Amino acid sequence: MYAKTMSAQPAIAPLHIQSVVDHVYSALRERILSGDLPRGAKLRQASLADELGVSRTPLREALRRLSTEGLVEFSPNRGATVSELDFGDMRHAWSARVALEPGAARLAAQRRDPESIAVMRDAVKLQRQAAGDGMDSFAANRSFHLALAAASGNPHLTRFAEMLWVPRIGVPIYQAQAAEPRGAAGWADEHEGIVDAIASGDADAAERLTREHVSAHPPVAPS
Amino acid sequence: MYAKTMSAQPAIAPLHIQSVVDHVYSALRERILSGDLPRGAKLRQASLADELGVSRTPLREALRRLSTEGLVEFSPNRGATVSELDFGDMRHAWSARVALEPGAARLAAQRRDPESIAVMRDAVKLQRQAAGDGMDSFAANRSFHLALAAASGNPHLTRFAEMLWVPRIGVPIYQAQAAEPRGAAGWADEHEGIVDAIASGDADAAERLTREHVSAHPPVAPS
DNA sequence: GTCGGTTGGATTGGATACATTCGCACCGGA
DNA sequence: TCCGGTGCGAATGTATCCAATCCAACCGAC
Numbered sequence: 108m109y110a111k112t113m114s115a116q117p118a119i120a121p122l123h124i125q126s127v128v129d130h131v132y133s134a135l136r137e138r139i140l141s142g143d144l145p146r147g148a149k150l151r152q153a154s155l156a157d158e159l160g161v162s163r164t165p166l167r168e169a170l171r172r173l174s175t176e177g178l179v180e181f182s183p184n185r186g187a188t189v190s191e192l193d194f195g196d197m198r199h200a201w202s203a204r205v206a207l208e209p210g211a212a213r214l215a216a217q218r219r220d221p222e223s224i225a226v227m228r229d230a231v232k233l234q235r236q237a238a239g240d241g242m243d244s245f246a247a248n249r250s251f252h253l254a255l256a257a258a259s260g261n262p263h264l265t266r267f268a269e270m271l272w273v274p275r276i277g278v279p280i281y282q283a284q285a286a287e288p289r290g291a292a293g294w295a296d297e298h299e300g301i302v303d304a305i306a307s308g309d310a311d312a313a314e315r316l317t318r319e320h321v322s323a324h325p326p327v328a329p330s
Numbered sequence: 331m332y333a334k335t336m337s338a339q340p341a342i343a344p345l346h347i348q349s350v351v352d353h354v355y356s357a358l359r360e361r362i363l364s365g366d367l368p369r370g371a372k373l374r375q376a377s378l379a380d381e382l383g384v385s386r387t388p389l390r391e392a393l394r395r396l397s398t399e400g401l402v403e404f405s406p407n408r409g410a411t412v413s414e415l416d417f418g419d420m421r422h423a424w425s426a427r428v429a430l431e432p433g434a435a436r437l438a439a440q441r442r443d444p445e446s447i448a449v450m451r452d453a454v455k456l457q458r459q460a461a462g463d464g465m466d467s468f469a470a471n472r473s474f475h476l477a478l479a480a481a482s483g484n485p486h487l488t489r490f491a492e493m494l495w496v497p498r499i500g501v502p503i504y505q506a507q508a509a510e511p512r513g514a515a516g517w518a519d520e521h522e523g524i525v526d527a528i529a530s531g532d533a534d535a536a537e538r539l540t541r542e543h544v545s546a547h548p549p550v551a552p553s
Numbered sequence: 554g555t556c557g558g559t560t561g562g563a564t565t566g567g568a569t570a571c572a573t574t575c576g577c578a579c580c581g582g583a
Numbered sequence: 584t585c586c587g588g589t590g591c592g593a594a595t596g597t598a599t600c601c602a603a604t605c606c607a608a609c610c611g612a613c
Contacts, residue, residue, distance in 0.1 A: 124406045127567070128394070153594070162568045164387065167596090168394045171351070175398040183347045184574050184595060202437060203486035210429020263426035266400055267490050350597075375565070385598045390566090407604050409565060 127161055131169040134159060139178055139189055150179060150187040176273045198325070200271050205321050207267055208255060212301060212317035215258035216310040223258035227302045230254050234295045251298050255317070258305065294324070350384055354392040357382060362401050362412055363496050373402060373410040421548065423494045428544050430490055431478060435524060435540035438481035439533040446481035450525045453477050457518045474521050478540070481528065517547070 135155075138144045156166045170187045173179045177196070179187045215223065234247035249272050256268030297320045304313040348356075358378075361367045379389045393410045396402045402410045438446065457470035472495050479491030520543045527536040 126404075126406050151594070163595090164567055164569090168391055171391045171394045172398045175395050181349075183349050185576095186595060199484050199486055202433075202482075202484055203490075206430060206433020206437070206482075206484075206487060210425075210433070214425060214429070259429075261422050261426055261429075263422055263490075263494060264429060267426075267486075271486060374563095376563095386565090387597055387599090407565060408606095 126165070128165045128168045128172070131159055131161060131165050132172050135169055135173060136178065139173075144189050146189050146191050148189045150189065152186065176270075178273070201321075201325055204252075204268075204271055205318065207264060207271070208252065208321050209314045209318040211256045211259040211261065211264045211268070212305060212313040213310045214261055214264070215255065216305045216308055216313035218258065218260045219306065219308050220258060220260060223254065223260070224302060224306050227251060227254045227258060227298075227305070231295055231298045231302060234298065235292070248294060255301065294320075349388070351388045351391045351395075354382055354384060354388055355395050358392055358396060359401065362396070367412050369412050369414050371412045373412065375409065424544075424548055427475075427491075427494055428541065430487060430494070431475065431544050432537045432541040434479045434482040434484065434487045434491070435528060435536040436533045437484055437487070438478065439528045439531055439536040441481065441483045442529065442531050443481060443483060446477065446483070447525060447529050450474060450477045450481060450521075450528070454518055454521045454525060457521065458515070471517060478524065517543075 135144070135150075144150070150170065152163045152166055152170075156163045159166065170179055170181070174181050174187065178190055180190050181187050230247060230251035234244065234251060237244045237247045253265075253268055253272060257265045259265070297316070301313060301316045301320065304316055358367070367373070373393065375386045375389055375393075379386045382389065393402055393404070397404050397410065401413055403413050404410050453470060453474035457467065457474060460467045460470045476488075476491055476495055480488045482488070520539070524536060524539045524543065527539055
C-alpha cells in the first residue's frame with residue numbers, strides 16, 4: 108500500500124510517503140477549512156470513517172492531530188467537534204505574533220539569506236495576483252509570514268509561526284479581509300517594504316515595519 | 331473510569347477529566363523534556379504501552395499528538411522517535427528567547443495580574459536563596475522566565491517558553507552560569523527590575539529591560 | 554572476500570471486537 | 584404538570600487481532 112522500492116528515480120527524490128493517517132488528516136482539514144464541516148459540527152467517527160473508506164483507528168489519530176492544531180476539540184466520551192473559532196483565542200494568537208514576528212524579521216535582516224528573500228518575494232508576488240480572491244489571498248498572506256519566520260533561520264521561531272498560522276486563526280482573518288478586498292493590496296505593499304528592509308540588512312527597520320504591520324491588523328476586522 | 335456524576339461539589343469545579351490518552355501524553359512529554367527519553371530514541375510502542383499499563387491504541391494517539399508538537403517524529407512503517415530537535419546549538423533557543431520574552435514582558439505589564447506578579451517575585455526570592463548552588467540556580471532562573479511568560483496571559487507564549495526552557499537546552503546555560511557564581515545574584519537584580527516594571531504597568535520599560543537582560547546573557551559564557 | 558538475494562523474527566499500521574459512557578425517550582409518582 | 588428514575592440505542596474509548604513492512608542475519612555465487 109505504501110512505497111514500492113522503485114529503482115532509478117531520475118532525481119533522488121525524498122519521496123515522502125503518506126500514511127493513511129496523513130490522507131485522512133488532509134481530507135478532514137480540507138473539509139473544515141472549506142466550511143463543508145461547519146464550526147461546532149459533531150464529528151461522528153463511524154460515519155466519517157465509512158465515508159473516507161478507512162477504519163476508525165487512523166481516523167481517530169488524524170482527529171487527535173487536528174485537535175492539537177486547534178481545529179477540532181475532544182470532549183471525553185462525547186467525541187470530537189469542529190472548534191468554535193473563539194475570538195479570545197484569535198487575539199491570543201495575534202498577540203503572540205506581535206511578540207514573535209518582529210524579532211524574526213530582525214534576525215532575517217541580520218542573516219540576509221538570498222534564497223529566503225527570494226521565497227518572500229515570490230509570496231508577495233502571489234499575494235498581488237491573488238488580491239481579490241479571499242481564500243487565495245489568505246493563503247498568500249500566510250505564506251509570506253511563514254516565509255518571514257523561516258528567513259530568520261531560527262527553527263524554533265519557524266515552528267512557532269507555523270503553529271500560530273494554523274487555519275483556525277487565519278480563516279476568520281481571511282473573512283474579515285475578504286470584506287475589504289483592497290486591503291490585500293495594501294498588505295502586499297507593507298510586505299514588500301519588510302522584504303526590502305531585510306534584503307538591505309536594515310535590522311531596525313525590518314523589526315519596526317513588521318511590528319507596525321502586524322500590530323495594525325488585529326484579528327477583528329479593523330474599522 | 332472517568333467521571334462519576336457527583337452531587338453537590340462544594341465549588342462548582344470545571345473538573346476537567348483526563349482520558350487515558352491525555353495521561354499518556356503527559357507522561358511521555360515529561361519523559362522527553364526531562365531527558366529521560368533522549369533525543370533520537372526509538373519509541374517502541376509495545377514496550378512503552380506495557381510500561382505505562384495501557385494498550386497501544388491510546389499510546390499511538392498520544393504519540394501523534396506529540397508529533398504535531400514536534401517532540402517526536404513519525405517515519406512510515408518505521409515508528410516514532412524522539413525528535414532530534416537539537417537545532418545545532420542552543421544559540422537558536424537563545425535568539426528565540428530574545429525575540430519572545432520582551433514581547434511577553436510587554437503583555438504582562440499591560441495585564442498586571444497580581445497573582446502572576448506574586449509568582450515572579452517568589453521566583454526571584456528563590457533565586458536569591460539559591461545563588462551559588464548551580465543546579466538550583468538554574469532551576470530558579472528557569473522558573474522566573476517561565477513565570478514571566480505565563481504572566482503575559484498568552485497561552486501560546488507560555489507554551490513556547492516552556493519549549494525553549496527545556497532542561498536539555500538550559501543545562502548548558504547553567505554550566506556557563508556556574509562558572510561565574512556571582513552572576514546569579516546580578517541576574518536576580520535584573521529580574522527584580524523587570525518585575526517592578528511589570529507591576530507598575532510600564533510596558534515599554536518591561537520590554538526594554540527584558541530585552542537587555544536576555545540579550546546580555548548569551549548561552550556561551552560572555553567574554 | 555564481497556556483493557546480492559533470501560529467510561525469519563520483530564514491529565508497525567490498520568481493522569475489528571468489546572466494554573463504558575452518554576443521550577434521550579419513556580414512565581411512575583408527587 | 585413537573586420532577587426524578589430507568590432502560591435502551593448509539594457512539595465513544597480501549598483492547599485485541601491480523602496483515603504488511605522493515606531489519607538483520609544467514610547463505611550462496613561471483
